[in-house]
Amino acid sequence: MADIARLAGVSASTVSRALSGSPLIPEATRERIAELARSLNYQVNVGAANLRKRDIQTVGIVILGDSMQTISDPFILNILGAVADALDERGMSLLLTRLNQERQGQMAAMVDSGQVAGLIVIGQLTWHDYLNELARRGIPMAVWGACLPDAFYSTVGGDNASGGYLATRHLLLQGARRIAFFGDTSHPEAGLRYQGYVRALGEAGLQPDPRLHQPFLFGDRRIRQVIDLWLDQKLDFDAIFASSDIAAISLIGALQERGLEVPRDVRVVGYDDITLSTYLHPSLTSVRQPTIVAGRALVELLFEAIAGQPRRTVMLPAELVVRDSTA
Amino acid sequence: MADIARLAGVSASTVSRALSGSPLIPEATRERIAELARSLNYQVNVGAANLRKRDIQTVGIVILGDSMQTISDPFILNILGAVADALDERGMSLLLTRLNQERQGQMAAMVDSGQVAGLIVIGQLTWHDYLNELARRGIPMAVWGACLPDAFYSTVGGDNASGGYLATRHLLLQGARRIAFFGDTSHPEAGLRYQGYVRALGEAGLQPDPRLHQPFLFGDRRIRQVIDLWLDQKLDFDAIFASSDIAAISLIGALQERGLEVPRDVRVVGYDDITLSTYLHPSLTSVRQPTIVAGRALVELLFEAIAGQPRRTVMLPAELVVRDSTA
DNA sequence: CTGAAAGCGCTAACAA
DNA sequence: TTGTTAGCGCTTTCAG
Numbered sequence: 001m002a003d004i005a006r007l008a009g010v011s012a013s014t015v016s017r018a019l020s021g022s023p024l025i026p027e028a029t030r031e032r033i034a035e036l037a038r039s040l041n042y043q044v045n046v047g048a049a050n051l052r053k054r055d056i057q058t059v060g061i062v063i064l065g066d067s068m069q070t071i072s073d074p075f076i077l078n079i080l081g082a083v084a085d086a087l088d089e090r091g092m093s094l095l096l097t098r099l100n101q102e103r104q105g106q107m108a109a110m111v112d113s114g115q116v117a118g119l120i121v122i123g124q125l126t127w128h129d130y131l132n133e134l135a136r137r138g139i140p141m142a143v144w145g146a147c148l149p150d151a152f153y154s155t156v157g158g159d160n161a162s163g164g165y166l167a168t169r170h171l172l173l174q175g176a177r178r179i180a181f182f183g184d185t186s187h188p189e190a191g192l193r194y195q196g197y198v199r200a201l202g203e204a205g206l207q208p209d210p211r212l213h214q215p216f217l218f219g220d221r222r223i224r225q226v227i228d229l230w231l232d233q234k235l236d237f238d239a240i241f242a243s244s245d246i247a248a249i250s251l252i253g254a255l256q257e258r259g260l261e262v263p264r265d266v267r268v269v270g271y272d273d274i275t276l277s278t279y280l281h282p283s284l285t286s287v288r289q290p291t292i293v294a295g296r297a298l299v300e301l302l303f304e305a306i307a308g309q310p311r312r313t314v315m316l317p318a319e320l321v322v323r324d325s326t327a
Numbered sequence: 328m329a330d331i332a333r334l335a336g337v338s339a340s341t342v343s344r345a346l347s348g349s350p351l352i353p354e355a356t357r358e359r360i361a362e363l364a365r366s367l368n369y370q371v372n373v374g375a376a377n378l379r380k381r382d383i384q385t386v387g388i389v390i391l392g393d394s395m396q397t398i399s400d401p402f403i404l405n406i407l408g409a410v411a412d413a414l415d416e417r418g419m420s421l422l423l424t425r426l427n428q429e430r431q432g433q434m435a436a437m438v439d440s441g442q443v444a445g446l447i448v449i450g451q452l453t454w455h456d457y458l459n460e461l462a463r464r465g466i467p468m469a470v471w472g473a474c475l476p477d478a479f480y481s482t483v484g485g486d487n488a489s490g491g492y493l494a495t496r497h498l499l500l501q502g503a504r505r506i507a508f509f510g511d512t513s514h515p516e517a518g519l520r521y522q523g524y525v526r527a528l529g530e531a532g533l534q535p536d537p538r539l540h541q542p543f544l545f546g547d548r549r550i551r552q553v554i555d556l557w558l559d560q561k562l563d564f565d566a567i568f569a570s571s572d573i574a575a576i577s578l579i580g581a582l583q584e585r586g587l588e589v590p591r592d593v594r595v596v597g598y599d600d601i602t603l604s605t606y607l608h609p610s611l612t613s614v615r616q617p618t619i620v621a622g623r624a625l626v627e628l629l630f631e632a633i634a635g636q637p638r639r640t641v642m643l644p645a646e647l648v649v650r651d652s653t654a
Numbered sequence: 655c656t657g658a659a660a661g662c663g664c665t666a667a668c669a670a
Numbered sequence: 671t672t673g674t675t676a677g678c679g680c681t682t683t684c685a686g
Contacts (some may be wrong), residue, residue: 001663011673016665024671041464044407047374051678056374058422079403084425093442097412113370114679115420137368170665256608262481268426276576281492281583305345328679343681351655375679377661601667614662 004042008033015206019044051157058093059114059302062107062237064123065100073246075272079122079144089297097261104130111139118306120144120298126186140305142298146188154301156314160189160288163318164196169243169289172204174326175269176239182251183243190243193271203266212237216247227254238266239326241312245270245277245286252284252325260300282324290316333367335360347372347510369601376469385420386629387443389434391450392427398432400573402599402618406587408473408584417626431457436607438466445629453513467632474640481628483641485616487516490594490629490645491523493612494568494596499531501653503566506592507539510570511577516569524568543574554581565593566653572597572604572613579652594653609651 005012010033018025018033025033037043050056060152061083063076080096089093099106102126110116118140121131135141135152147155171179181197183190200209212235216226223311242248248270252262262282264270270277273288297314304312332339337360341377344350345360352360361563364370366587377383388410390403407423414421422443426433431454437443445467448458455475462468462479474482498506508524510517525535539562569575575597589595591608597604600615631639 012663013673016674017672020665026671033684041439043436043437045378045441045663045667047441048378051372051374051378051680052663052665054678061423074401075405077401080423081425088425094423096388096407096411096421098408108368109370112368116376117362130489139360165513196674199665205594227632246603250606253606253608253610279580281580339679341683344656347681353655372679375662378664379679379681381662403659444669638663645683 001042001044004033004037005032005057008036016044029268030206035241056114056117057091058095058116059118059120059299060095060107060110061120061122061228062110063096063235064121064127073244073272074274074276075244075246075289076122077244078274078291079294083120083122083294083298085292086295087301090303092178092299099152104254108134108137118142118302120302123265128188140302143212144294145297146192151281152311152312154299154305154311154313156294156301157316158190158191158287158294159315159318161196161199163271163287163289163320164193164241165200165284166196166238166320167193168200168319169203169271170285170320170322171207171241171267172240172324174239174263174267177206178212178237179239179241180214180235180237181208181241182214182216182217182247186215187212191297193241193243211235227251227258231258240266240268242268243271245272245274245284246288248278248284248325250274252280252282255293262325263327269320269326273321277321277323280310282327284326285323286327288319288321290319328369328371331360331364333365334415335363341545343371362467372517376646383441383444384418385422385443385498386445386447386626387422387424387437388449389437390423390425392425398570400599400602401601402573402616403449405601406621408446409431409618410449410625411622412619413622419631420627431591435461435464435466445469445633447625448573452622456516457556458466459472462638467629469632471621471625472501473519475640478640479616479638481632481638482544483624483628484516484643485614485621486642486645488518488523488526490598490614490616491520493523493529493567493645494520494551494598494612494648495524496530497612497653498566498568498594498596499527499651501532501566501590501594504533505536505539505564506568507541507562507564508535508540508567508568508570509543509574511542512540513542520570536561539633544641558585565591566595568596570598572601572611574653575611575613576603576607577604579607579609589652590654596647596653600648604648604650609654612650612653613648615646615648617646650653 001015005015015033018030084094120142121141132152141153143153143155145155145157146160147157171182173286181194185191185194201208242251248268252268255262255266260266270284270286273286277284277286293316301312328339328342332342342360356531411421414628459479468480470480470482471481472484474484496508507522512518512521515572526571528535569578575595579595582593587593597611597613600613604611604613620643630638
C-alpha cells in the first residue's frame with residue numbers, strides 16, 4: 001500500500017480510503033488509485049485490515065464426524081454448498097474444519113485465536129453437551145441439527161418429527177403394516193424421526209415393534225450382515241423407513257440382492273432427497289429438506305449470535321417426495 | 328497476551344516465547360504461563376502473529392463449477408476431505424471457496440490479499456488457460472485434474488487414459504463389442520478417459536462409433552430423454568463406460584426403467600468408485616482413484632510451489648474394481 | 655534467560 | 671479533501 005501511495009503521490013491514508021470507497025475521496029482520485037492498484041495486482045491485506053478494524057470476515061464451518069467416511073454423504077455437501085453461497089453473499093470467507101471427538105478443543109480455539117468470528121456446525125451427533133458448554137462460554141454458533149430442549153445454541157433443522165411422521169403415514173396409506181425403522185436414535189435428528197414414526201403408527205393403532213428398529217451406520221461393512229441376520233430371523237416386515245437416502249439406497253441394494261423386490265415386497269422411504277434419488281430404479285421416495293434455505297438460515301442465526309442477540313431456532317418444513325420405491 | 332504477561336509478572340516477549348515453545352524459556356516458566364493461558368481460554372491471535380511473521384497458515388481450496396448442482400458428486404467431497412486432512416497434518420487451515428466463471432478474478436485476489444498462501448483447485452473444467460495465466464503470475468497452485476501438455480501449474484490426477492483403457496478392456500474381455508462412452512470429452516479428464524477407451528477398442532480391432540459417444544452432464548434433466556432417444560434410434564450397444572459413478576448409477580436406473588437388465592443386457596462401468604457403488608444392486612464396477620494419496624499429493628505440490636520450486640505433476644494409478652455390473 | 659523497542663500492513667482519530 | 675500519528679496483537683532483534 002505504501003508503494004501505491006508513493007506512485008500515486010498521496011498518503012497511505014488516501015489510498016486506504018480510496019480503496020475502501022470512502023465518500024471523502026473524489027471520484028477522480030479514487031479512480032486513479034484503483035487503476036494503479038489494479039495494474040499492480042494489489043489487494044488490501046485483509047489480515048492486517050481486520051487486525052486494525054478489530055473484526056473478522058471469516059466464519060468457521062465445522063463438520064463433525066469420526067472419519068472420512070462419515071462425511072461422504074452428499075447431503076452434507078449440499079448444506080456445505082448452501083452455507084458457502086450464503087456467506088459469499090455477505091462477503092464472508094469460510095474456514096472449513098473436520099473434527100472428531102478427540103479434537104473437540106479445536107472448535108473453541110478457532111474463535112479464541114481470532115481466526116473466525118463464529119462457528120457453523122454440521123453434524124450434531126452426540127456433541128450436544130460440549131456444544132452447550134461452548135455456547136455458555138460465549139462462542140457464537142449456529143448448528144444444523146435437531147433442536148434439543150435445553151440447547152443454549154442456535155439451531156437450524158428440518159422438522160424431523162414431521163418428516164418421520166409423513167414418511168410413516170405414507171407407508172401406512174400404501175398398505176404397509178410392519179414398518180422397520182433404520183436409524184441410530186441416539187442421534188438427535190434420527191431420534192425425532194423415530195418419534196414421528198411412532199406417532200404415525202399410533203394413529204393407525206399400531207405399536208412399534210422393537211425388533212423392527214435397527215440402529216445402524218451407513219458405510220458399516222456389517223450392513224449386509226445385519227440384513228442377513230434380519231432375514232434369517234424371519235422377521236416379518238413390509239416396509240422400511242431409513243433415516244438417510246444413502247442408507248435407503250444401500251438397503252434397497254441389499255434387499256434386491258436377496259431377491260426381494262422394491263416396492264413389491266418391501267416399500268422403502270429415505271431421507272434427505274439427494275439428487276441421485278430421482279435417477280435410481282426404482283426412484284426413491286424421500287423426505288426433502290430445504291438445503292438452500294437452511295444455509296441462509298444458519299448464516300443468519302450465526303450473525304445474530306455474533307451480534308450478541310439471543311439464541312433462536314429455525315425449523316424448516318419437511319416435504320415428502322413420493323416416487324417409485326413406495327408405489 | 329498483555330493480560331497474561333501482567334498476571335504472570337513477566338513481559339509479553341516471555342509469554343510469546345513460552346507459548347510458542349521457545350527453548351529459551353525454562354520448563355517451569357513455560358508450564359506456568361501455559362496453565363494461565365489455558366485457564367483464561369487464551370489463544371494466540373493467529374492473524375496478528377502471521378502479520379508479524381509474514382507468513383500465512385492458510386490455504387485456499389477452490390471448487391470450480393457453475394452451480395450448486397455441479398458439486399453434488401460425492402467424489403468431490405472425498406477429495407476435499409482428503410485435502411482437509413492432509414492440511415491438518417501440517418497445521419494449516421483451509422479456506423473454502425466455490426467459484427463460477429464470472430468470478431474467476433477472486434482466485435488471484437485470495438492470494439494477493441494475503442488471505443491464503445496458495446490455492447488448491449478442484450474441477451479443472453475448461454479453465455486451463457486462466458489457470459495458466461495465474462500460474463505465470465506466480466500464484467502458487469496445485470490442481471486436481473488432467474495434466475495438460477502446456478500446463479504451467481502443478482497437477483495431481485488419476486491416470487485417466489489408463490483408467491479408460493482398463494475399463495474398456497475389461498468390458499471387451501467380458502464379451503462386449505458395442506461399448507458406448509458417456510462423458511464430455513471437452514473436459515480434460517473425460518477426454519483422456521476417452522483416449523484410453525479408443526486405445527482399448529483399437530487393440531481389439533474395433534473402431535469407436537461416434538454415435539456411441541454421448542457427451543452428457545450429470546443432473547441434466549434431459550438424461551432420461553437422451554436415453555430414450557438412443558433406444559428409439561435402435562442404436563445397438565451392449566455396454567456403457569460412464570465417466571463418473573453418479574452418471575453410471577443414473578444410467579443403470581434409466582436402463583432398468585426401460586426393462587434392460589444390467590449386466591445381462593448391458594454391462595456398465597463407472598468411474599471414481601464412490602462408497603455407494605459397493606452397496607447397490609447390481610454393485611457397480613468402477614475405476615478407483617486414490618483420494619487420500621491425492622489429497623496429500625495436492626498439499627505437497629502446493630507447498631513446493633509456495634517454496635518457489637518448479638512445477639511438478641503427480642499421476643496416480645487407476646485401479647479397476649470389478650463388481651456385479653459387468654459380471 | 656529476560657525485557658525494551660521496533661514494526662508487520664493497515665485504518666481511524668485528529669489536525670490541517 | 672488530505673496527511674500525520676498512533677496502535678490493532680503479535681514476534682523478534684538487540685541489549686542486558
